[in-house]
Amino acid sequence: MSFIPGSDSISQIISLGMYVFFIIFIFYGQRIQMYIMVREVENSLHKLRVIKDEGKKITIEAIKEIGKPTTDPTPRVERYLEYFTIGPQSMDPAGIVSKLDHILDTRDERLKEDVKLMAPQLIGNEVQINNLENTLEAAMALNYIYKVVRHFYIQGKKTLSLYVIMQLQMILPLVMKEAEAYASALKAFSYGQPIGDGVGPLIASKLMHGYEIRKVPKDCVAATVPFEGRTALVLKAEGPGGNVGKPGDAIETVIEENEGKIACLVMIDAGLKLEGEMVGEVAEGIGAAIGGPGVDQYKIEAKLTKYKIPNYAVIVKEDIGDAVSPMRKEINDAVDKAIDRVRDVVRERTKEGDKVIIVGVGNSIGVGQ
């Protein structure tokens, strides 16, 4: 009796082959699965490298075109792309917000100074300096994403660990989406086009346009606007350069100027949508609608708590890709809907003659006032 079934030699070879493969897959199935995953990660890493290199190229071209430097900015750009920021020590968290605030201010100043060194002809042109700084930051983000993915890819291959590679492969679609968004943002920043995140400042601009505008710390503007029988103090980051300002400081200043006599604060921002929700949907809620590292949110919440001022939020929904790429028509069309929602909030929550603060949170790139 033969162990290999089949009457002729060909079917015996096939049966033997099947046995061999069955045994190989029992012992090496996981490894083969890993090789397939490694291939997928490799493809994405290749795409990321192309996007990162293209990002660097666009940035250097933008600096050369706008800044007209006398020397080649490439080495300085390469140095800039490798910048890092060390967060404050959190073993004793007391006072950590002001430490983080100081670190972020130092970083911002340092990056701006570097842009001025790369493009000395732009000194005094804050709009273009801010736009170039934003372009460089997008290139920096792409560089960082590439390096992190490469790190885990090499680590996975070095250790031949299915689980390292598997984790990387599982989050890759999200990482790629973010990288593609930043790649799209590069052009928007270098051209000074409004981005999805700018919907807050765009709404604030619509409200304050035509009224006297004054600067408030830091990098923000304010206008006093009659609004539904109330007085609205409208705030936004100064545009049209790429700038998010420090809305925390601006709100603190305006509240103190009015000795805390504010009926409510309405914050308008771009909010991340969940899958299945429509881009440009407007929603309303409670709390400080502001992203970032949390410093501004902390300052706003502290000041509001001190004077017991209620805080309402209106958000325009979009995904991460929309937030950093040129503004979609749906988001632009949502501006009037969001203004109507702010009107409703102010009418329903305050009395005529009250003072309210309306803040458009986000990047003011491509949005004047």
Place this chain on the structure above:
Amino acid sequence: MTQNQTQTTQSNKIGNYLTFIVLVVMVLALAALFLAFETFIGGDIVTAGVLAGIGLISMSLSVFLLYQSRRATAAVKIDVPKVMTTVECQNKGCGNKIIREFQRGDYVFKDLETPCPKCGGKQMVTAIYKEVKEKEKTYAV
């Protein structure tokens, strides 16, 4: 040897392993198909069908894997969307609206120097947005 070179060599090694496995599966699939044909001629339709099924499935799987591993060098392009600028005449009686392509230096609420072609009034940029509508897959839930 630099890190990049090491990386390329290792990835080639993995690629070679995969290609070898895929090629062996392909040969077996071909043999199964050939056997299916022979069995069919011999009159055993059921066995022929089973062998043909095994052969076809293995063949399509190996072709798919080969295709997957060979498209790594596909060209990657960064899409630059078309951005439009809406310019409106500030003369309330006119209200002329022009939608044109974005030009560097445009920003929302920028007063333009060029007068309205209809009434000669002041023009202003009122909106800047990405024109291309992204096709989103919808899921019936």
